[in-house]
Amino acid sequence: MNDLDHKPSLLISFGGNALNVPDQVHAHQKEEFEIARKSMNGVADLLEKGYNKIILTHGNGPQVGQIFLQQELTKLEFPRQITLDVCVADSQGRIGYILQNVFDNVCQKRGIDKRSFAVITQVVVDPKDPAFDNPSKPIGVFYSQKDAQKLTEELGWELVEDAGRGFRRVVPSPNPLEIVEMKIFHEVLEAGFIAIGGGGGGIPVVRGSNGELNGVEAVIDKDRTSALLANEVGIEQLIILTGVDFACLNYKSPQLQPIKNITVDKMEYYLKQGEFMEGSMKPKVEAAIDFVKNGGKKAIIANLYDLLPATEGKTGTHISAD
Numbered sequence: 001m002n003d004l005d006h007k008p009s010l011l012i013s014f015g016g017n018a019l020n021v022p023d024q025v026h027a028h029q030k031e032e033f034e035i036a037r038k039s040m041n042g043v044a045d046l047l048e049k050g051y052n053k054i055i056l057t058h059g060n061g062p063q064v065g066q067i068f069l070q071q072e073l074t075k076l077e078f079p080r081q082i083t084l085d086v087c088v089a090d091s092q093g094r095i096g097y098i099l100q101n102v103f104d105n106v107c108q109k110r111g112i113d114k115r116s117f118a119v120i121t122q123v124v125v126d127p128k129d130p131a132f133d134n135p136s137k138p139i140g141v142f143y144s145q146k147d148a149q150k151l152t153e154e155l156g157w158e159l160v161e162d163a164g165r166g167f168r169r170v171v172p173s174p175n176p177l178e179i180v181e182m183k184i185f186h187e188v189l190e191a192g193f194i195a196i197g198g199g200g201g202g203i204p205v206v207r208g209s210n211g212e213l214n215g216v217e218a219v220i221d222k223d224r225t226s227a228l229l230a231n232e233v234g235i236e237q238l239i240i241l242t243g244v245d246f247a248c249l250n251y252k253s254p255q256l257q258p259i260k261n262i263t264v265d266k267m268e269y270y271l272k273q274g275e276f277m278e279g280s281m282k283p284k285v286e287a288a289i290d291f292v293k294n295g296g297k298k299a300i301i302a303n304l305y306d307l308l309p310a311t312e313g314k315t316g317t318h319i320s321a322d
Helices: 029-048 061-073 083-112 147-155 182-190 223-234 264-272 282-293 307-311
Strands: 012-013 054-058 115-119 122-124 139-143 159-161 167-171 194-196 203-207 213-214 237-242 261-262 297-303 317-320
Touching: 012 029, 012 223, 012 307, 029 083, 029 307, 054 083, 061 083, 061 139, 061 167, 083 194, 083 203, 083 282, 115 317, 139 147, 147 167, 147 223, 182 194, 182 223, 213 317, 223 237, 223 282, 237 282, 237 307, 237 317, 261 264, 264 282, 264 317, 282 317
Parallel strands: 012 054, 012 237, 054 194, 115 194, 122 203, 237 297, 261 317
Antiparallel strands: 139 167, 159 167, 203 213, 297 317
């Protein structure tokens, strides 16, 4: 294979909406599999184009919020409190299974000789990270202002408005420092599997003086963890899939300007100018910048269902070193 035929290694970060069913009240479990199939068909398209070394990560904000809500609604029958790290682990297992099952079935149906392997992923954070004093990570479903005030009074939750879409609960979001299962990711890829991991940013743990790992109440931004994982594995391109086609300047104004191809230095300048919203595009841009500045060749921010066109340069925001 010559340089023109070379397909870069990819880490594809799926947003929480890659599995989220909009109408949770009347949703059936099979709908999660149907939604996942759209995403996994996109990955299969890449395999047919010659991409081979791929890691999939995924969000879990809606799912973790639902786990917490279910816990509150059943607290009289099941008084045991489930901590946030275990909620993240629960969602990793559920979503990892769905993605693995659907991906393998899609490949089998399309005659692609490829399988996936889901890794329950722990991520070390610093217990002294300032994030623990300043909850900022949105999780769960959206609420009206009235319902948000009620939840604050009744449950002690901290809720903030999220990009004009309603109010969401916010929790501490410390920076990821170390992927505990890093060696496993290397082994999974070497064995020829597609790796699935880093779900919801990873299960947040702190390392004690004796080396013991203990879970903490936090949610790590999944795109920051994705960037760290991609850099440490040596992935060439990071693709962050979300609900919009591009990162934009002048968001929610008549002068809206999609960003298509840009250097990492220019993107960092726009970031410092406050162009990207907290809890929405900002963490994605920060992760993309971190990835490129730490050795990645390119970061792409694109629509969830435009995976192949984004890798071909036809859509999405493409961030490179120069």
